[in-house]
Amino acid sequence: xxxxxxxxxxxxxxxxxxxxxxxxxxxxxxxxxxxxxxxxxxxxxxxxxxxxxxxxxxxxxxxxxxxxxxxxxxxxxxxxxxxxxxxxxxxxxxxxxxxxxxxxxxxxxxxxxxxxxxxxxxxxxxxxxxxxxxxxxxxxxxxxxxxxxxxxxxxxxxxxxxxxxxxxxxxxxxxxxxxxxxxxxxxxxxxxxxxxxxxxxxxxxxxxxxxxxxxxxxxxxxxxxxxxxxxxxxxxxxxxxxx
Amino acid sequence: xxxxxxxxxxxxxxxxxxxxxxxxxxxxxxxxxxxxxxxxxxxxxxxxxxxxxxxxxxxxxxxxxxxxxxxxxxxxxxxxxxxxxxxxxxxxxxxxxxxxxxxxxxxxxxxxxxxxxxxxxxxxxxxxxxxxxxxxxxxxxxxxxxxxxxxxxxxxxxxxxxxxxxxxxxxxxxxxxxxxxxxxxxxxxxxxxxxxxxxxxxxxxxxxxxxxxxxxxxxxxxxxxxxxxxxxxxxxxxxxxxxxxxxxxxxxxxxxxxxxxxxxxxxxxxxxxxxxxxxxxxxxxxxxxxxxxxxxxxxxxxxxxxxxxxxxxxxxxxxxxxxxxxxxxxxxxxxxxxxxxxxxxxxxxxxxxxxxxxxxxxxxxxxxxxxxxxxxxxxxxxxxxxxxxxxxxxxxxxxxxxxxxxxxxxxxxxxxxxxxxxxxxxxxxxxxxxxxxxxxxxxxxxxxxxxxxxxxxxxxxxxxxxxxxxxxxxxxxxxxxxxxxxxxxxxxxxxxxxxxxxxxxxxxxxxxxxxxxxxxxxxxxxxxxxx
Numbered sequence: 057x058x059x060x061x062x063x064x065x066x067x068x069x070x071x072x073x074x075x076x077x078x079x080x081x082x083x084x085x086x087x088x089x090x091x092x093x094x095x096x097x098x099x100x101x102x103x104x105x106x107x108x109x110x111x112x113x114x115x116x117x118x119x120x121x122x123x124x125x126x127x128x129x130x131x132x133x134x135x136x137x138x139x140x141x142x143x144x145x146x147x148x149x150x151x152x153x154x155x156x157x158x159x160x161x162x163x164x165x166x167x168x169x170x171x172x173x174x175x176x177x178x179x180x181x182x183x184x185x186x187x188x189x190x191x192x193x194x195x196x197x198x199x200x201x202x203x204x205x206x207x208x209x210x211x212x213x214x215x216x217x218x219x220x221x222x223x224x225x226x227x228x229x230x231x232x233x234x235x236x237x238x239x240x241x242x243x244x245x246x247x248x249x250x251x252x253x254x255x256x257x258x259x260x261x262x263x264x265x266x267x268x269x270x271x272x273x274x275x276x277x278x279x280x281x282x283x284x285x286x287x288x289x290x291x292x293x294x295x296x297x298x299x
Numbered sequence: 300x301x302x303x304x305x306x307x308x309x310x311x312x313x314x315x316x317x318x319x320x321x322x323x324x325x326x327x328x329x330x331x332x333x334x335x336x337x338x339x340x341x342x343x344x345x346x347x348x349x350x351x352x353x354x355x356x357x358x359x360x361x362x363x364x365x366x367x368x369x370x371x372x373x374x375x376x377x378x379x380x381x382x383x384x385x386x387x388x389x390x391x392x393x394x395x396x397x398x399x400x401x402x403x404x405x406x407x408x409x410x411x412x413x414x415x416x417x418x419x420x421x422x423x424x425x426x427x428x429x430x431x432x433x434x435x436x437x438x439x440x441x442x443x444x445x446x447x448x449x450x451x452x453x454x455x456x457x458x459x460x461x462x463x464x465x466x467x468x469x470x471x472x473x474x475x476x477x478x479x480x481x482x483x484x485x486x487x488x489x490x491x492x493x494x495x496x497x498x499x500x501x502x503x504x505x506x507x508x509x510x511x512x513x514x515x516x517x518x519x520x521x522x523x524x525x526x527x528x529x530x531x532x533x534x535x536x537x538x539x540x541x542x543x544x545x546x547x548x549x550x551x552x553x554x555x556x557x558x559x560x561x562x563x564x565x566x567x568x569x570x571x572x573x574x575x576x577x578x579x580x581x582x583x584x585x586x587x588x589x590x591x592x593x594x595x596x597x598x599x600x601x602x603x604x605x606x607x608x609x610x611x612x613x614x615x616x617x618x619x620x621x622x623x624x625x626x627x628x629x630x631x632x633x634x635x636x637x638x639x640x641x642x643x644x645x646x647x648x649x650x651x652x653x654x655x656x657x658x659x660x661x662x663x664x665x666x667x668x669x670x671x672x673x674x675x676x677x678x679x680x681x682x683x684x685x686x687x688x689x690x691x692x693x694x695x696x697x698x699x700x701x702x703x704x705x706x707x708x709x710x711x712x713x714x715x716x717x718x719x720x721x722x723x724x725x726x727x728x729x730x731x732x733x734x735x736x737x738x739x740x741x742x743x744x745x746x747x748x749x750x751x752x753x754x755x756x757x758x759x760x761x762x763x764x765x766x767x768x769x770x771x772x773x774x775x776x777x778x779x780x781x782x783x784x785x786x787x788x789x790x791x792x793x794x795x796x797x798x799x800x801x802x803x804x805x806x807x808x809x810x811x812x813x814x815x816x817x818x819x820x821x822x823x824x825x826x827x828x829x830x
Contacts, residue, residue, distance in 0.1 A: 080613075090723035094775045095767040101336050102506040104542045104609060106434055109336045123612055141476060142772035148333060149453065161446040162396040169407035175400055182398040182428070182435050186335045211442070218396055 059084065059126060061096065062133040064143050069131060081132070082110055082121035085144075098144040105250060108185035111135060111192070112144050118189035118248040135192035137201070150201075151191045154208035159230045160215055168219035181214035181258060183251040190245035190255055196238055204235045206245035206255035213258040216265060228262070228269045236262045237273050300697055301325045302690035303683070304469060304485030306457050306513060309337030310433065310672065311654030312491035313440040314679030315686065316449045319489075322687040329452045329472060329483065331508065331777070334441050338493050338506050338655070339675065342433025343545035343605065344417055345425025346392075346676070347669035348385035352402060353414045356422040358382050365670060368419045368569050369663020370804040371819045372526065376640070381661050381670075384677040389426055392676065397439045399428050416550040417668035419569040425669035430545050430605045433672060455481070456777055457492065457512050458710075460520040460650060461702045467650035468698035470516075471706045475777060478770035480707040484697040486690035487649050489682050490517065490636060491675075494655035496530065498785045498792070499629035500730030502738075504536050504543035508781065513656045515784035517636045518791070522646040523825040525658050526634030527788070528795035531666055531805050532739050533630035534573040535589050540613040541628045544606050546570070546668040548591055551602055556622070557585040571665045571805045574627035578739045581626065588622035595619075627739060631655065631671060633662040633805065634795075637823055642682045646825055649689050653682035660821070664804020713776065714768055722763040725756055726782050729789065737793055742809045746797045753789045760786060795822040 057076055060069035072088050079087075085098050101107035103122045110121040113133045138146035190206035197203060204212075212231050216224040236259050245255040263273075303319040305312045308330030320326045328334070349356040361382040366373055386409070393399070393409045400413040414423045428435040444451075455472040458480065462468065469484040492513025496505040503509070518524055534555070535544040549555070549566040555573070556562055557580050564576035577587050591599060596619045599607055603618075610618045636652035637645045638659055644650045653659070654675045661674055736749035760783065767775035799822065801815035802808050 089775070090721075094721075094723075094765070095769060097772055097774050099332070099774075100507055101332065102338075102341050103540065104341060105612075106431075106605070107336045107340045107506060109332060142769070145772055145774070147476075152333070155442070156445050159446075161442040162394075165394050165396065167394075167408040169405065170399075170401045170411045171403050172401050175398065178398050179429065182438070183431060184438065185340065185434065186333075186438070214398075215396060215442075218398075220394075220396055 057126065057128045059128070059130045059132060061143070062131075064140050074126065079126050080122055081112070081114065081119065081124040081126050084126050085121060097142040106185055108187035111187040111189045113192065118192050120187060120250045123250065135188055137192055137194070137197040138188065148188055151188050151205070152186075154204045155211060157230070158204045158208040158212040158235070159227060160208055160211035162215055162218065162221055163226045164223035165220050166222040170219055174219055177217055178214045180251075180253050181210050184210060184253055185251060187250060189248045189250060193244040193248040195242060195244060196240060200234060200238055202234045203238050204231060206259070209236065209239070209262060210253060210255045210258040213262050216262070224265070225269055228265050228271070231262060232266065232271050236266055237275065300484045300486060300695050301327050302485070303487045303489060303686045304329065304483055305489045305491060306470060307337075307491035307493060307654070307656070308334035308451065309491060309493060309654065309675070310339035310437050310440060311675035311679040311682070312489070313437070313444055314676050315489045315491055315653060315683035316444060317440070317447060318680040318683030319687045320447055320449060322684055324687040324690055327450045327452060327483065327485070328444070329455045329457070331454065331456045331475070331512070333453050334444070334451060335438055337437065338509055339437040340434045341504070341506065341543065342672050343430040343543065344547045344550070345415060345427035345432050345669045346389070346436070346672035347417070347420070347424045347667070348389045348426055348673065349382070349422070349424060350386055350389060350409060350412060350414060350426070352404070352410060352412055353423040356424055360421050361385065361424060364419055364421050365661065365667055368665050368667045368804070370665060370814065372529075372660070372663035372803065372821065374660035377659050377661050381674060381677050385673055388673065388677045391680070392436060392439070395439050395443045397428065398435050399426055415547060416567070418546055418549065418567050418573065419667045420669070425550075427547070430547055430603050436672065436676070456780065457516055458706045459702055460488065460516050460647065461698045462520050462647060463698050465521070465646070466648040467520075471703050473710065473780070476772055478773060480703055480710055482698075482700060482703040486693035486695060487651070487686035489686045490644070490650065490652040490656055491654050491679070491682075492656045494632035494635065495785065495788050496629040496632050498729065498789060499733050500726050502541060502730055502734040503629040504533055504541060505630070510781040510785045511632070511656070511788045512781065512784050513652070514635050515787045517644060517647065517652070518787065518826055520647055521826060522644045522650070523637035523823050524635060524791060525637040525821045525823040526795070527791045527824065528799055528822065529633035529664050529805050530629055530792070531570055531631040531633060532574040532627040534570055534577055534627050535625045536628040537610065537614045538624035538626050542609055542613055543630070544589060544610070544623065544625065545603065548589060548603055548606060551598070552594055553589055553591040556588050556590050558588070569665055570668065571807070574739055575807060577625070577627050587625055589625050590622050591618050592620060629734070631666055633664065633666055634658050641685045642678060643685065643689075649693055651682045651686050653678050664806060713765055713779070714770070716764045720759060720763045721766070722760070722779055722782055725759070725763065726785075729753070729756065729785060733789070737796060740807050740809060741796055743797060743800075746793055750790060750793045750797070753786070753793060757786055791824050795824065798822055
């Protein structure tokens with residue numbers, strides 16, 4: 057079985073041959089590194105889909121190397137919108153900054169009475185392993201590199217609905233700029249999440265919360281109503297007109 | 300100069316960072332990957348605390364269970380401290396926003412946290428978040444670190460501690476991205492570098508990186524290590540991939556059966572006993588399975604969603620309708636850096652150790668499920684506070700660059716050296732060797748032959764090296780340095796296991812099948828200084 061891997065030094069796809077049989081991609085990469093080419097560089101950790109280290113793109117789609125089973129002809133490339141450090145290894149620091157910018161943590165903790173249903177409310181969102189698959193799949197980054205992005209917004213949502221949060225408004229305020237309204241709701245993030253999280257839905261929910269807190273869609277405001285018109289004439293109110 | 304340098308960014312490191320910062324210290328957390336990539340993410344089952352949310356429980360029972368499981372090798376004062384701190388530890392985590400599983404009892408705060416049964420526990424004591432307890436605690440800690448503006452230095456690999464007159468002055472690191480050797484000066488150091496179960500390469504539930512880097516660095520720096528022979532084998536890892544299936548699967552009522560469908564052990568016994576029972580079946584030629592079918596789909600998806608998915612993916616077995624093939628593999632290292640009551644390393648002043656890398660003598664000969672997450676949080680806070688206290692009076696005169704120069708030269712040599720032997724097959728050989736001869740059931744003959752093979756490997760290592768000569772982002776180099784650390788620790792495990800002519804907890808030896816009071820003590824190892 058043969059697969060192609062994008063090498064950063066040459067910027068070309070290099071062909072590697074693997075023994076036949078079922079093999080997770082991570083095992084295949086390790087096999088290549090150990091026996092054929094020690095320079096092939098990738099990141100790996102737990103082998104069990106929980107440490108978030110090993111996401112790459114296979115045939116243009118984000119996958120965890122440890123859980124993806126290799127097929128003949130697969131093309132393996134690094135995540136998008138991350139600076140490539142070497143081969144499949146990328147720099148995740150800028151992506152991680154979105155968590156800081158979204159202030160996704162408990163702002164003002166208070167004791168609360170939590171139930172099984174409350175647990176369910178954020179159960180999926182807190183399965184996030186920060187593998188950056190959603191960040192790589194998000195097309196908004198092609199036009200706005202400062203977008204807070206799916207995983208940071210999902211995390212912001214998770215804390216904003218936590219009953220222990222006494223100041224959800226701060227989180228909501230902090231996800232307005234380059235945040236909830238910049239999402240195109242295309243759902244690519246949801247499609248690629250290895251943990252079955254639905255950032256698109258979380259962002260939609262955050263929009264609803266934003267409106268409740270007095271925010272509105274900035275593009276809607278500017279495009280549909282234009283700037284306020286206080287001039288007389290036309291159909292507007294004319295302060296000079298007598299009764 | 301920073302006050303507290305924390306090496307390792309898993310649960311113990313992040314907790315120590317938060318508590319040191321809260322106490323008033325300037326803090327830097329350095330890790331070889333990113334904070335959320337750590338081994339803590341793999342802890343599934345739970346974190347013990349006698350909250351008594353599900354049935355009666357008492358701190359004294361938690362202490363008694365822990366002491367019993369430790370087989371006389373723990374320090375009861377340390378156990379008492381850890382267990383007594385547990386309820387407050389949960390309260391602290393609850394305040395950070397950890398999304399624990401909940402009961403519907405109309406109460407509030409930590410009293411709503413769900414608790415379940417784990418092996419060796421006399422009550423439902425493990426607080427959990429489905430089967431993602433470690434992951435969810437780790438990520439909440441990370442979020443809180445961002446909130447508290449903790450400084451991180453990612454992708455820096457620990458080379459050596461810097462020691463001056465027996466006092467730690469910081470450490471040297473390889474910046475993985477640039478290939479440079481850096482020195483970081485600090486008044487106090489906290490080692491939170493994880494265990495060494497990945498020595499059992501291919502036969503461990505651990506991530507690739509659990510190679511005992513910190514334990515090896517402490518040995519090189521003149522600090523003590525102890526109880527190195529006590530390595531816990533988890534009874535239920537997937538047969539082909541060694542991926543962990545949480546003890547919660549048995550806690551919730553799962554059975555262990557052999558290929559004739561017979562149960563052969565009380566599944567809720569401590570891990571060492573269950574692992575040996577499985578091993579005995581396998582030696583008899585039986586295949587062994589975990590059977591959770593009778594729990595039903597709804598309960599399995601609710602309580603063990605991660606396990607169900609992993610079984611389907613890696614073992615082609617659907618736990619809802621099929622048996623899960625399993626084997627016991629190395630899971631946790633009880634031994635490690637020898638510390639005192641303040642978690643300060645014996646032999647190195649101003650350097651503390653916490654979590655799996657340390658031996659705070661709370662687990663003894665066998666760790667209870669749910670006590671490791673407790674240790675990293677309860678003692679992580681303690682280590683952070685103590686490191687801060689030490690930093691107040693510590694000298695702020697930085698060390699000279701002797702260690703950094705030495706380490707730079709060594710790395711340079713690795714780049715210029717022509718290597719003849721590929722070390723990767725040796726990494727696998729070491730794993731096989733340890734599983735076969737330093738594993739669940741040990742024999743002196745086997746241990747002797749293992750030591751001989753390890754020494755041969757250490758000699759051969761001098762002709763091994765890196766074949767990737769790229770300065771930057773060189774994972775081949777990191778793999779090699781990790782392998783060197785594993786190989787450095789290997790003889791400490793074998794020699795301690797050889798010396799211990801008895802069976803106690805996780806250490807079981809043929810011809811010495813009983814506990815012997817003469818060995819009711821810790822085997823402590825320390826390197827002699829050459830000067």
